[in-house]
Each structure stands twice: as C-alpha cells, then as structure tokens.
Amino acid sequence: MSHLVLRHLSKCFHRQGIPALKDLSLTVAAGEIFALLGPSGCGKSTTLNLIAGLLEPDPVPYPGEIWLDGILLNPLPPERRGVTLLSQYSRLFPHMSVGENVAFGLKMRRIPKAEREAQALRMLERVQLAGFAHRRPAQLSGGQAQRVALARALVIQPKLLLLDEPLSALDANLRQEMQNLILDLQAESGVTTVLVTHDQAEATAMAQRIGLMFEGQLHQVGSPAEFYQQPASERIARFFGGVNFFDAQADHHELWVGEGIRLFYGAVPQQGKVRLTIRPEQIQVFSHPPTFPHNVCRAEVISERFTGTQRRLTVQTALGLLQAWVAPHQGFGVGQVVWIHLPPEALWCVEGSRSVPILPLAV
Incomplete structure (x- = not known):
C-alpha cells in the first residue's frame, strides 16, 4: 500500500516563461482516491507527469521531492517508480491484439508467457471484456479501448495509479459506466489513485478528497462535502x-x-x-x-x-x-x-x- 508525499514541487516551462506549478506540497494516503481538480492550464497534468517521472521538478526555489512508500522517486526512471499513468487517450499498440496489449507490462517484467496470458484474460474479465483478447484495437469502441487501457494499467499491480482526464473523451453514459468500473476495481485492488479532472461532478463522485488548483497552486484540500458546504474563498x-x-x-x-x-x-x-x-x-x-x-x-x-x-x-x-x-x-x-x-x-x-x-x- 502506497503513501505519496509531494514536497515543494515547482515547474516552469522556460520557452514560454510561464510557471506551471508553484511550490506544491501534498500528501495522499494509502488506498485513497485523490482528485486534482481545476481549470485547464492550472498545473494538474504537470503534477502527474512529475510524479510519473516524465518531467523533473525545478531545483528552485526549493528542491522538489516526490516520495512513495518512504522511497524518494526523484532519481528513479519512470519504469522503476511503481507508478502507472493512464491518460484520456487509450494509446493501445495497434499492431497487438487486445490480450497482448494488456499483457505487455507483464512481458516487460519477464513474466512467463502462459502466466501473463492467464493474468491478462482474468483482467479482461474484470473490465467486462471477456472474449475480446484476440481483437485488434481498431475493432474497439472508445469505451472499450479505455477499458483495455485500464486493464493494462492495473494488471501490473502498480503502487500508484495516475489517471489524467481518463473519461473526458467519452460520452455521458460511458463516463458514468467507467466511473463505476474504476471505483469497483480500485476498491478491489486498494491501489492509491490520483485522478486529474476539470469536472467538479466527476471529482465529487469519485474521490475521497479533492485538491483544487488555480494557476499552479493548491487553494483548498478537503472532502467533496467541504468544498460544497465550506469553501475557503468566493472563487x-x-x-x-x-x-x-x-x-x-x-x-x-x-x-x-x-x-x-x-x-x-x-x-x-x-x-x-x-x-x-x-x-x-x-x-x-x-x-x-x-x-x-x-x-x-x-x-x-x-x-x-x-x-x-x-x-x-x-x-x-x-x-x-x-x-x-x-x-x-x-x-x-x-x-x-x-x-x-x-x-x-x-x-x-x-x-x-x-x-x-x-x-x-x-x-
């Protein structure tokens, strides 16, 4: 079970000269679903990319730190962090079957073929896609592709699951179904999850706690009820x-x-x-x-x-x-x-x- 601590994370993209993240500090409890909420450009996705190791935090004004289970992640490459990032686009490998896509992470971990195929089939059943193992990504609907991507993310049993607007490309009915599926699978696995969204209703429905961001800074952290009943500011x-x-x-x-x-x-x-x-x-x-x-x-x-x-x-x-x-x-x-x-x-x-x-x- 993971315990995520972010300390003094800052990030400025120098080409534009715009600070995307300003001295962000945050703790996410083990097994929690935590939502980073805010308008476009407020630094939510930048935070996820820092955690995943796709970006490095700036050394000033403070040397930002990312801790998971008491281990400092900063020096570790993305593949050694125990973190999986799922975005709004499924990004499945088009030349592989659905089953091969789900088993890909296990293959990279040198899991024997028979075992990884069995795990992939079990995971496809959990995302309600039993019988889809031999299909190609081009034969899937948008909702089915996101289920496959979710199965691929969870089959490797990550310590931390990062969801970057995973449902924004789906229609309203599919979003509701995927919300329920993610909540069910998270409850089964207990994986600590950080969700990025600009949708207040989605954050409220899925997260135990929400961190609201404006212009690269956290402005309030609390339960959904606290945001509705006890907002910290008029904004x-x-x-x-x-x-x-x-x-x-x-x-x-x-x-x-x-x-x-x-x-x-x-x-x-x-x-x-x-x-x-x-x-x-x-x-x-x-x-x-x-x-x-x-x-x-x-x-x-x-x-x-x-x-x-x-x-x-x-x-x-x-x-x-x-x-x-x-x-x-x-x-x-x-x-x-x-x-x-x-x-x-x-x-x-x-x-x-x-x-x-x-x-x-x-x-």
Whole structure:
C-alpha cells in the first residue's frame, strides 16, 4: 500500500516563461482516491507527469521531492517508480491484439508467457471484456479501448495509479459506466489513485478528497462535502457552482444585512464585515409564510427554469437577487410572491481568494 508525499514541487516551462506549478506540497494516503481538480492550464497534468517521472521538478526555489512508500522517486526512471499513468487517450499498440496489449507490462517484467496470458484474460474479465483478447484495437469502441487501457494499467499491480482526464473523451453514459468500473476495481485492488479532472461532478463522485488548483497552486484540500458546504474563498465557491453571495455585518451569530435585516448564522462566530454564500439548493421556497422564527424573507419570482431534476428560480429579495433550486414538482410562476428560508446552518462566510498551504506528513 502506497503513501505519496509531494514536497515543494515547482515547474516552469522556460520557452514560454510561464510557471506551471508553484511550490506544491501534498500528501495522499494509502488506498485513497485523490482528485486534482481545476481549470485547464492550472498545473494538474504537470503534477502527474512529475510524479510519473516524465518531467523533473525545478531545483528552485526549493528542491522538489516526490516520495512513495518512504522511497524518494526523484532519481528513479519512470519504469522503476511503481507508478502507472493512464491518460484520456487509450494509446493501445495497434499492431497487438487486445490480450497482448494488456499483457505487455507483464512481458516487460519477464513474466512467463502462459502466466501473463492467464493474468491478462482474468483482467479482461474484470473490465467486462471477456472474449475480446484476440481483437485488434481498431475493432474497439472508445469505451472499450479505455477499458483495455485500464486493464493494462492495473494488471501490473502498480503502487500508484495516475489517471489524467481518463473519461473526458467519452460520452455521458460511458463516463458514468467507467466511473463505476474504476471505483469497483480500485476498491478491489486498494491501489492509491490520483485522478486529474476539470469536472467538479466527476471529482465529487469519485474521490475521497479533492485538491483544487488555480494557476499552479493548491487553494483548498478537503472532502467533496467541504468544498460544497465550506469553501475557503468566493472563487472556490463559484467554481463549485456557487451563485448566491452578499455582504453583511457580523456580530457573533447575528448578521445584519442592508437596512436592518437580521439573519442568524450557524457556523463559527464572526465579527465585522463578512461575505456570505448559500447553496441554491439549500434555500427553501414557500408559497405562504412559513413558521420558522428566523431567516425568512419575502421575495418575488423573477424567472423560472425547469431542468428535469430541478426548478431553478431567480428571486428578488431585500438581500438582492438570489437563486433557489427546488424540487421539480414545486411550481412557482414568474411574478409570484413567495417566502424563502435561509437555514442558519446553510449560510457560510467566505474569505477573499487566497492560497492555503498544505503541509505534507513526515516520511
């Protein structure tokens, strides 16, 4: 079981003069699925390539280190690191059969032919491709090719599995199937996995923890629930779909908004000017005044959109425009007067955009 520690990794591509990674430190626990999430160009794939040994970290401002199971990987070539990298493109060998592709890594490890063929067949069964061993890559669909690539990556039993946008080239239904397959195989093997994605929903569905990156730096590390409910900054909240923000004056658990509007706040007591957010799905909407003693506002429906699983309302309130996502059976018309409830435990104070240092565990 692996234990990955990254210390002070930096990488600048000198031709462009752009720092791709800035002093990144991170720890991934043994057996964990960890997602590196962020927009294109934020340094996610660069981090994976450094771990895999395809790139070398810059020696300044600090000599970056990559540790796996207490072993420093920096001096080791890619083939000796116990790390497998799977990208969004399957990159199967077109001149080999599916079975030969899966067994290729075993062949490089000098596993006897009969044994490697048997292991390849077992792995193809695990990725639901039994009977495909003699086909050529050109005869596979995109989803089937990615399953073969996954089988090839796992059959060698790596200490660490790196997934670089492995599902982005697939359609929505195939992505869901592959997510489930990867989760099932990871649970069976226990291999430590680092997933790179720009898709918040994918990171949330697959990872126990997420590291969100902007401009080559980690800005927050935590569970999916923490990103949705306790974002460290407004920028992070917006990246995770936050749309409701307003200013208030805080006095412990009381919040004063605008001209004498008082709200109660359920999280850590605050003092002074604060920036608040609330998830649109956490706002409750009623056609008649509810009986809640606090945090109830009169509102008018400005727009309504049906999405299948939700009705997305925009409402005008004394706090400003807010979005509220309600169940599809809750029908509210444009111009209708409604009452909204902002649960105190659902309100959250966000800080200005900042980078949060993530210290690695000792090796």
